[in-house]
Amino acid sequence: MTALDRLSGLLRGSLRVAERPFPQTDDLDSVITGLKKHNKAGSGSNVPEDMQEAAVRKFWHAQRFETLKDARLVSFGMCVPSRPSGPCIMEDRQRFQAVLDSQTGIDQWVDEPRWYRRCYQGLVRSYFTYDAKVAQAPTVGKQNWGDLRDYLNERTRNIVDKKVNPDWVTTAVGNRQLFGEDPCAPYAADVLSGDTTKVDLLCEQLGVVKSSWFLRELVLSQVRQATKLSHEHFKDLIPRLLELLSTNLVLRDRGLILMLDKFASTVQPGINEPLRNAAVEWWGNPWLPSNETRWGGVISAAREMVSEWLKREFIEAFFTKLAEDGVGDRRRANFWLRYVKSMDNIQFALGARALHSRDRDFEALRKKMKGLYTELKTTDSSNNAFIMTLGDLVAVEFGGMGNAFYGYDVRKTLPFDASRPVGTTVNASNSLKHKNRMLWMQHQDGIKGWKKWEDMFEATLKKHFDITPNAAARRVVPRAVAPAPAPTELTPAPVAPRPPVQSLGTGQTGRHSCDEHDLSMAALYAFARAHELKVEDNRNLNGNLWVRTDDNDLRVDKALLDWGFQYKPGKGWWR
Secondary structure (H helix, E strand, O other), X not given: OOHHHHHHHHHHHHHHXXXXXXXXXXXXXXXXXXXXXXXXXXXXXXXXXXXXXXXXXXHHHHOOOOOHHHHXXXXXXXXXXXXXXXXXXXXXXXXHHHHOOOOOOHHHHOOOHHHHHHHHHHHHHHHHHOOOOOOOOOHXXXXXXXXXXXXXXXXXXXXXXXXXXXHHHHHHHHOHHHHOOOOOHHHHHHHHOOOXXXXXXXXXXXXXXXXXXXXXXXXXXXXXXXXXXXXXHHHHXXXXXXXXXXXXXXXXXXXXXXXXXXXXXXXXXXXXXXXXXXXXXHHOOOOOHHHOOOOOOOOHHHHXXXXXXXXXXXXXXXXXXXXXXXXXXXXXXXXXXXXXXXXXXXXXXXXXXXXXXXXXXXXXXXXHOOOOEEEEEOOXXXXXXXXXXXXXXXXXXXXXXXXXXXXXXOOOXXXXXXXXXXXXXXXXXXXXXXXXXXXXXXXXXXXXXXXXXXXXXXHHHHHHHOXXXXXXXXXXXXXXXXXXXXXXXXXXXXXXXXXXXXXXXXXXXXXXXXXXXXXXXXXXXXXXXXXXXXXXXXXXXXXXXXXXXOOOOHHHHHHHHHOOOEEEOOOEEEO
């Protein structure tokens, strides 16, 4: 076969292929539809940042627009720095106003919708980009952002053309509430129910990026929406809401306040473990003075509610997980659970086993007990101590079976300071077992004329300390301002005045204590607040502990002298 014959054969084959009918397909139609949609939506929503930067630098000096192109680029670049590490237009009052000027700014095109909306689209993008909700946003930035929001609200009618309008224009006009005082509220109910259709559409059409404040604030709107629901419905949503807040540090505290206040407003709310665990993890223990500010934003009922939940958990854990032989004592747990409302404070002294165990349960428990436990030095590594303050009684229970109950009068000198490691040797230094006890009782039935030890304990607590089951503690926590960074000086809520005494301390291992006349810093702050005194603790700076007041009040003078303070004229009391 010659070359010419081979060529002839190939051509005949090509002709046969060409004669075949062209297959039907929708691929091309879909591409055409997509292109039309893209064109209708407005193809210029993505503007190169380098072009924005160049336009912003030019405008920064000129403060006027010569062309629509420059106006459009600057509209998109309101949050772009004018120079490296320099300010942006959103944080410059004069230049921000120049952008919107009716003569030389964007408003010179306001009567031409198809031109003007190119700039409006950019302003919308800048509106959703600039974060005026964070604390570090300057005042001028917040002011400009608010003015931009009002401007966009007023100008929605100016972007509508009589003939044809891109999809984003329809979205902006139909969602004008985005430029109102509460832009997220209209979408909260749908998103909370799992329907994100509306939000997804407006994010796509208006260029709302994932890092926008809008999506963050939408989380808080969902929390607000949930608090309007019935208690049962709200309770079902708690795990989901906590998950949303856990990754949203800016809103976390505000959202948790709303949730706790809502839950506490319910008559006799049951324990909600996810809510309790989140509150303790984020804010710490609710009755520690060092956490006073973190818990200051909730109503007092909410704080007391979580305190009670946590105390119940600790009691259960102590008499079960922390039991010496691993076998829980339900009778002791059930007895003290009846006195939860009477407990001002609880602390723990942990033996070596509980203190150093790598078991996940023990690690989780120690995390929740942060600031509330010290070391228990004893030959029995599995023993632990539970220290409760109920009014004027400091009660000490032990996890090991066969250990008696010890009760001390807080109005008298305590033989131990729980801010340091404590022991169990009777009458030893800093021991939980001491002859100065006021009460000593055994967990034994059929003794001293009592059929059950629980009845003996209850009668004794009532007789000597007027403590009864389910009675509220003396400490009352008022509502304060929303959470803020903790100051150097912390003052707990007012308590009923008591004589200055040696008390438990903070319960945090390694924290300093006063030397020979130990005192509780919580008690000192409470005393100072009751008498409107100022406390300055300079000991961490190798200085002294000061109470700034004169020596004209004999009651205050005696109290401070009993605590080991000395008076320095013109400066106050120190030790």
